[in-house]
Amino acid sequence: MNAPYDLMVIGAGMAGIAAANRCAAHGWRVGIVDPLPYGGTCALRGCDPKKILRRGAEIIDDARLLQGRGVDATGLALDWSGLMRHKRGFTNDVPHDVEARLRKNGVRTFHGSARFVNADALQIDGESFAANRFLIATGARPRSLEFPGREHMIDSTEFLSLPDLPPRIVFVGGGLVSFEFAHIAARAGADCVIVDHGERPLRAFDPDLVDLLVRRSEQVGIHVHNRSSIGAVNRSATGLQVDIHWGDVVTSIETDLLVHGAGRVPDLDTLDLEAADVASGPRGVDVFGHLQSRSNPRVFAAGDSADTLGERLTPVAVFEGKVAASNMIKGSRTVPDYSGVPSTVFTIPELNRVGMLEEDAVRDGRDVDVRFHDTSGWYSNYRVGETTAATKVIIDPATDQILGAHLLGPGYSEVINTFALAIKLGLTTRQLKSATATYPSVGSDVGSML
Numbered sequence: 001m002n003a004p005y006d007l008m009v010i011g012a013g014m015a016g017i018a019a020a021n022r023c024a025a026h027g028w029r030v031g032i033v034d035p036l037p038y039g040g041t042c043a044l045r046g047c048d049p050k051k052i053l054r055r056g057a058e059i060i061d062d063a064r065l066l067q068g069r070g071v072d073a074t075g076l077a078l079d080w081s082g083l084m085r086h087k088r089g090f091t092n093d094v095p096h097d098v099e100a101r102l103r104k105n106g107v108r109t110f111h112g113s114a115r116f117v118n119a120d121a122l123q124i125d126g127e128s129f130a131a132n133r134f135l136i137a138t139g140a141r142p143r144s145l146e147f148p149g150r151e152h153m154i155d156s157t158e159f160l161s162l163p164d165l166p167p168r169i170v171f172v173g174g175g176l177v178s179f180e181f182a183h184i185a186a187r188a189g190a191d192c193v194i195v196d197h198g199e200r201p202l203r204a205f206d207p208d209l210v211d212l213l214v215r216r217s218e219q220v221g222i223h224v225h226n227r228s229s230i231g232a233v234n235r236s237a238t239g240l241q242v243d244i245h246w247g248d249v250v251t252s253i254e255t256d257l258l259v260h261g262a263g264r265v266p267d268l269d270t271l272d273l274e275a276a277d278v279a280s281g282p283r284g285v286d287v288f289g290h291l292q293s294r295s296n297p298r299v300f301a302a303g304d305s306a307d308t309l310g311e312r313l314t315p316v317a318v319f320e321g322k323v324a325a326s327n328m329i330k331g332s333r334t335v336p337d338y339s340g341v342p343s344t345v346f347t348i349p350e351l352n353r354v355g356m357l358e359e360d361a362v363r364d365g366r367d368v369d370v371r372f373h374d375t376s377g378w379y380s381n382y383r384v385g386e387t388t389a390a391t392k393v394i395i396d397p398a399t400d401q402i403l404g405a406h407l408l409g410p411g412y413s414e415v416i417n418t419f420a421l422a423i424k425l426g427l428t429t430r431q432l433k434s435a436t437a438t439y440p441s442v443g444s445d446v447g448s449m450l
């Protein structure tokens with residue numbers, strides 16, 4: 001057995017890295033372990049590579065929107081393998097850079113899969129390491145699906161490394177992964193089908209804006225099936241035969257690729273949590289609000305593998321990692337502040353949300369002022385040729401404070417950050433309108449959205 005560490009961090013993604021660096025800066029003896037190259041989902045298999053691929057798709061769409069208005073987009077096409085090279089130009093360096101920074105900060109880095117052997121020690125490749133504290137930051141993995149033929153399905157990691165993009169793609173699930181990937185693939189020329197078993201896709205977003213996005217998606221060759229599920233998948237002479245169930249009706253379609261976009265679950269199975277008396281449930285490690293395990297006080301958890309009030313997003317993983325580190329160092333019980341966390345579906349155009357949905361206000365019987373605007377005819381959208389754009393802002397009439405903002409349109413993933421700040425700081429619409437933005441920028445539309 002090695003001399004005890006002050007902290008062993010399990011998982012070198014956003015949450016784990018943030019916590020390891022903070023505790024090492026405080027002078028703690030810290031170790032971190034991951035079986036995969038360092039950097040985690042966001043940098044290597046999620047947000048960052050995805051948005052690099054989206055850039056190519058954006059350029060195609062931008063050009064097509066101005067076809068006949070000063071731009072000749074005929075013959076414009078995505079070079080998928082070139083785009084993949086562009087992606088690797090970023091992702092290739094991440095593991096080395098992340099690990100070098102951790103080491104420079106005094107963190108000992110390990111490669112391998114960790115599992116607990118008892119309440120105060122874990123094992124990596126047969127070697128045991130004791131520690132005073134452990135941080136579980138193992139992230140999430142695709143949910144298991146049970147339909148016959150599921151072995152033909154690829155996951156988001158594989159999609160982001162496809163050497164070629166086939167012409168026909170079916171996505172299982174109508175969440176963020178499927179919509180974002182389908183919007184990229186459609187601009188690359190693929191015919192896309194999204195099969196979702198819910199009443200409507202993208203459940204966490206404003207339904208009026210989702211309807212508009214679904215219509216815009218149909219226009220670019222993405223077909224969305226609600227209340228539908230996959231019955232079975234079989235290999236055929238020319239691809240994959242997919243049976244789609246819609247109530248009692250079964251439709252068979254041919255595709256070249258089946259992609260998992262049906263949600264992710266905490267990645268805890270390899271940890272042997274029982275050996276360390278760490279309780280967990282379907283939403284992750286069972287923690288108090290301040291991120292300490294309810295059953296083993298030596299253990300904290302953060303990011304996608306922790307059962308917290310936070311959404312499964314990178315900024316949340318980072319600030320949970322930092323709050324967990326700070327609580328471990330100080331012995332404090334600070335609860336992360338989840339207010340004003342924005343999220344974006346990086347479709348083209350993008351769909352954004354921060355704060356309360358209109359339906360939350362209705363459910364709570366709360367008196368709110370809902371300001372909806374079809375912004376498709378506004379100057380900013382005319383300029384780029386976008387014909388689908390709208391905003392909905394939810395305001396508390398008693399205080400004039402912003403409770404929620406929902407934006408669909410080009411450039412609005414930057415604008416949502418202004419609303420996020422307003423919600424975090426409790427700004428009134430009057431205060432927000434008093435700010436001056438550069439003109440003509442998309443941000444200068446904020447006053448008119450209120």
Ligand SMILES: Cc1cc2nc3c(=O)[nH]c(=O)nc-3n(C[C@H](O)[C@H](O)[C@H](O)COP(=O)(O)OP(=O)(O)OC[C@H]3O[C@@H](n4cnc5c(N)ncnc54)[C@H](O)[C@@H]3O)c2cc1C
Pocket residue numbers: 010011012013014015016033034035036039040041042043045046047048050112113114115137138139140156177267270271302303304305312313314315317346
């Ligand atoms: C396709 C995709 C796109 C996304 N896009 C966005 C986006 O645009 N914006 C956004 O905010 N969020 C996005 N997300 C979500 C975001 O990536 C996650 O919320 C975030 O990465 C979670 O960070 P984490 O540190 O909790 O986990 P991760 O980054 O997943 O890190 C967990 C690490 O733990 C390791 N691990 C697992 N088991 C063990 C073990 N037994 N021992 C040691 N190590 C282990 C894993 O190998 C992994 O490297 C996206 C997710 C996906 C899948």
Ligand SMILES: NC(=O)c1ccc[n+]([C@@H]2O[C@H](COP(=O)([O-])OP(=O)(O)OC[C@H]3O[C@@H](n4cnc5c(N)ncnc54)[C@H](O)[C@@H]3O)[C@@H](O)[C@H]2O)c1
Pocket residue numbers: 145172173174175176177178180195196197198200201202203228229230260261262263264311312313343344345346
């Ligand atoms: N831009 C971003 O911030 C971003 C992008 C991608 C992923 N993510 C993160 O990754 C997580 C996972 O994304 P996701 O898109 O896989 O999941 P999701 O939870 O966003 O959506 C899953 C969808 O699949 C449907 N579904 C579930 N099982 C199904 C089945 N058997 N058949 C048909 N439909 C089914 C659900 O009704 C839901 O609409 C997200 O919750 C998010 O936290 C974030």
